[in-house]
Amino acid sequence: MAGYKMHVLICGGTGCVASASDTLLSNFKKVLQEKGLENDIQVVKTGCFGFCEKGPVVKIVPDNTFYVQVKPEHATEIVEEHIIKGRKVEHLLYIDPETKERISDSKHMDFYKKQMKIATRNCGFINPENIEEYISRDGYDALGKALSEMTPEAVIEEMKTSGMRGRGGGGFPTGLKWQIARSYASDVKYVVCNADEGDPGAFMDRSILEGDPHSVLEAMAICGYAIGAENGLIYIRAEYPLAIHRLKIAIEQARELGFLGKNIFGTNFSFDIELKYGAGAFVCGEETALIHSMEGERGEPTTKPPFPAESGFWGKPTNVNNVETLASIPVILLKGGAWYSSIGTEKSKGTKVFALAGKVNNVGLIEVPMGTSLREIIFNIGGGIKDGKKFKAVQTGGPSGGCLSEKDLDTPIDYDTLIERGSMMGSGGMIVMDEDDCMVSIAKFYLEFTVDESCGKCTPCRIGTKRLQEMLEKITTGKGTMKDLEKMKYLCNVIKDTSLCGLGQSAPNPILSTLENFWDEYVAHVTEQRCPAGQCSALLRYFILPDKCIGCTACARVCPVTCISGKVKEVHLINQDTCIKCGACYSKCRFNAIIRK
Amino acid sequence: MAKVQSLAELKKLRERIKSNIDLREKGNNIEEMILIKVAMATCGIAAGAKTIMNSFIDELKKEKIENVVVTQTGCMGYCHSEPTVEITLPGKEGIIFGNVDEKKVKELIERYIKSGELVDGIIPNNYKTIE
Ligand SMILES: Cc1cc2nc3c(=O)[nH]c(=O)nc-3n(C[C@H](O)[C@H](O)[C@H](O)COP(=O)(O)O)c2cc1C
Ligand code: SF4
Numbered sequence: 001m002a003g004y005k006m007h008v009l010i011c012g013g014t015g016c017v018a019s020a021s022d023t024l025l026s027n028f029k030k031v032l033q034e035k036g037l038e039n040d041i042q043v044v045k046t047g048c049f050g051f052c053e054k055g056p057v058v059k060i061v062p063d064n065t066f067y068v069q070v071k072p073e074h075a076t077e078i079v080e081e082h083i084i085k086g087r088k089v090e091h092l093l094y095i096d097p098e099t100k101e102r103i104s105d106s107k108h109m110d111f112y113k114k115q116m117k118i119a120t121r122n123c124g125f126i127n128p129e130n131i132e133e134y135i136s137r138d139g140y141d142a143l144g145k146a147l148s149e150m151t152p153e154a155v156i157e158e159m160k161t162s163g164m165r166g167r168g169g170g171g172f173p174t175g176l177k178w179q180i181a182r183s184y185a186s187d188v189k190y191v192v193c194n195a196d197e198g199d200p201g202a203f204m205d206r207s208i209l210e211g212d213p214h215s216v217l218e219a220m221a222i223c224g225y226a227i228g229a230e231n232g233l234i235y236i237r238a239e240y241p242l243a244i245h246r247l248k249i250a251i252e253q254a255r256e257l258g259f260l261g262k263n264i265f266g267t268n269f270s271f272d273i274e275l276k277y278g279a280g281a282f283v284c285g286e287e288t289a290l291i292h293s294m295e296g297e298r299g300e301p302t303t304k305p306p307f308p309a310e311s312g313f314w315g316k317p318t319n320v321n322n323v324e325t326l327a328s329i330p331v332i333l334l335k336g337g338a339w340y341s342s343i344g345t346e347k348s349k350g351t352k353v354f355a356l357a358g359k360v361n362n363v364g365l366i367e368v369p370m371g372t373s374l375r376e377i378i379f380n381i382g383g384g385i386k387d388g389k390k391f392k393a394v395q396t397g398g399p400s401g402g403c404l405s406e407k408d409l410d411t412p413i414d415y416d417t418l419i420e421r422g423s424m425m426g427s428g429g430m431i432v433m434d435e436d437d438c439m440v441s442i443a444k445f446y447l448e449f450t451v452d453e454s455c456g457k458c459t460p461c462r463i464g465t466k467r468l469q470e471m472l473e474k475i476t477t478g479k480g481t482m483k484d485l486e487k488m489k490y491l492c493n494v495i496k497d498t499s500l501c502g503l504g505q506s507a508p509n510p511i512l513s514t515l516e517n518f519w520d521e522y523v524a525h526v527t528e529q530r531c532p533a534g535q536c537s538a539l540l541r542y543f544i545l546p547d548k549c550i551g552c553t554a555c556a557r558v559c560p561v562t563c564i565s566g567k568v569k570e571v572h573l574i575n576q577d578t579c580i581k582c583g584a585c586y587s588k589c590r591f592n593a594i595i596r597k
Numbered sequence: 598m599a600k601v602q603s604l605a606e607l608k609k610l611r612e613r614i615k616s617n618i619d620l621r622e623k624g625n626n627i628e629e630m631i632l633i634k635v636a637m638a639t640c641g642i643a644a645g646a647k648t649i650m651n652s653f654i655d656e657l658k659k660e661k662i663e664n665v666v667v668t669q670t671g672c673m674g675y676c677h678s679e680p681t682v683e684i685t686l687p688g689k690e691g692i693i694f695g696n697v698d699e700k701k702v703k704e705l706i707e708r709y710i711k712s713g714e715l716v717d718g719i720i721p722n723n724y725k726t727i728e
């Protein structure tokens with residue numbers, strides 16, 4: 001027997017594919033072939049390793065060597081040095097941002113040490129296009145167990161014991177949702193997987209679908225068995241071509257082996273799955289809007305009740321669950337609800353996947369037990385703030401969430417503590433901000449997003465968010481008044497109370513939370529026309545420092561409105577009245593003679 | 598492929614294909630594994646390292662020893678004693694054995710791997726891999 005002696009795992013997530021992991025893969029194969037090693041070394045394209053910041057990432061197994069930012073041309077070097085000569089390629093190892101040491105083994109990287117992978121257990125470990133690798137990792141056991149050893153009621157009971165709450169943002173108990181869907185008798189029922197994922201900056205669901213599509217298919221079939229449904233639908237945005245491609249392959253392979261289709265596992269349970277494509281509107285992630293969109297209607301929310309569990313797709317009982325919720329379910333059934341509920345906090349069980357982004361050293365996808373503090377996530381896993389800057393805030397929950405500050409760093413995060421602090425779990429976006437970020441501009445960014453994405457059905461959401469955006473615009477250009485701040489707060493609460501769906505109800509959160517946590521910053525914009533973070537360009541002033549200016553004229557030549565005066569070799573001066581604050585002179589000066597404040 | 602008709606059939610299928618990712622599973626707990634590295638540079642291969650590697654894999658399978666990873670490494674610098682093999686028992690320093698033939702493979706498994714007994718052929722370790 002021969003078999004492979006080493007595996008080269010290459011990240012095939014969207015981020016890494018964009019940074020040329022495909023060419024890297026073919027280069028590896030080519031070099032191994034040249035060296036006659038193709039039967040000894042297996043090259044595998046996996047899903048996302050989570051460590052997107054430093055992609056493309058390559059892991060060599062069994063010694064767990066972790067290479068980062070690997071370029072296609074590095075394939076030869078890795079094969080010749082590491083695989084043939086057994087020497088690590090030093091310059092491709094990851095450097096710990098704190099200690100500046102090179103770390104060769106993924107187990108010793110803080111990024112992985114503090115994580116606990118349940119929903120993303122197979123991402124970066126298996127080849128998502130090969131059902132055998134999923135099966136090798138206990139894949140489809142949970143479905144087999146449910147069908148042959150458990151009643152639908154027992155499955156639901158297990159889900160209730162687990163304490164699992166929906167990861168799509170609402171946090172509704174999954175077991176209870178299934179029980180309600182089961183309670184409605186109907187000839188046809190539907191299981192819908194919500195893969196719309198519209199929050200800016202979120203890519204948890206995409207990574208799971210790309211890295212481990214079978215876990216979602218298996219869970220949907222389990223859900224179908226539990227609630228009495230034979231039809232599954234995955235609503236996925238068309239902008240996720242790689243995820244769609246892998247889902248199609250996975251569905252095909254699952255059908256071939258009989259995990260989807262008629263008489264699954266030789267029982268009389270049948271279940272199949274179809275893909276539905278969304279055009280990528282944020283509001284279509286809301287479950288009633290999603291269902292209308294699948295029916296070919298406009299993607300607009302409608303009032304609940306009736307909840308989809310009673311009357312959903314084509315008026316039939318429909319159970320909608322999020323991708324990440326589903327991906328955890330096979331593990332819960334195999335290891336037991338009690339095991340799952342032993343992880344996490346009192347009211348939020350299990351683990352949560354976050355897309356860590358912004359000004360942290362290790363941008364990427366992480367999964368941690370509920371109750372992990374923001375400090376651990378940002379400073380241990382995230383490796384701290386980039387360029388040694390100071391931490392200022394962290395945005396959670398995307399456009400529905402809010403900004404938390406320094407004082408919240410040690411809060412154990414779960415659904416309830418985040419709401420208590422004026423933010424949200426949302427779907428798990430987490431954007432870290434440093435001292436250079438202006439919180440008013442951040443609030444404006446999210447409001448611009450909701451203005452664009454509001455479906456327009458309710459007046460408070462359609463017009464109210466627009467008014468909020470205008471007030472923020474006023475403030476960031478130094479034209480705001482203290483009265484505006486008051487009005488803004490009032491309007492926020494009106495919109496919250498009078499909007500139909502979650503989009504409108506939560507749209508004011510980014511403003512309310514920044515008003516609460518960064519009040520002084522708003523006041524500085526309003527009363528002093530000053531942006532403390534130096535971000536609001538309209539409020540900036542450019543000055544030339546007389547003792548540094550050597551009179552090279554570079555700034556005067558670049559200024560588009562010729563408002564810089566001064567002769568060669570003499571100190572230059574900016575005319576504040578005509579300066580349009582474009583910053584061109586600031587970037588041009590090579591003597592650090594121009595400052596902005 | 599035929600449809601899987603029962604949980605038992607699924608388990609059987611898994612038994613058959615599991616070895617594909619075995620190495621990766623073991624890599625996750627590498628410090629609890631017995632590590633056997635066969636030097637596979639030109640000199641090693643010329644001296645029959647490939648055969649040695651395969652006989653390790655076959656013998657270990659016969660003996661049902663599972664917590665072991667057989668992998669290849671580069672030239673360890675003992676070309677005079679090829680094929681060379683480095684064996685690391687969990688929590689111990691790796692020991693390098695030279696001139697390993699098929700008989701030696703059996704002896705190494707029987708005596709060193711199974712009971713930690715040292716056998717002839719140890720090469721003093723004057724070379725450290727960077728790990
Ligand atoms: C504006 C809006 C957008 C939403 N977007 C998503 C989404 O992208 N993905 C998702 O799973 N749930 C989204 N939801 C939540 C869904 O309505 C629904 O609660 C969820 O899919 C249920 O699954 P879960 O119980 O597994 O979380 C959104 C809700 C609102 C109000
Ligand atoms: S709250 Fe906004 S997005 Fe939601 S239904 Fe009303 S207008 Fe549409």
Ligand code: SF4
Pocket residue numbers: 542555558559560561562563564574575578579580581582583584585586
């Ligand atoms: S900021 Fe722009 S407009 Fe103002 S002085 Fe500099 S170059 Fe001229």
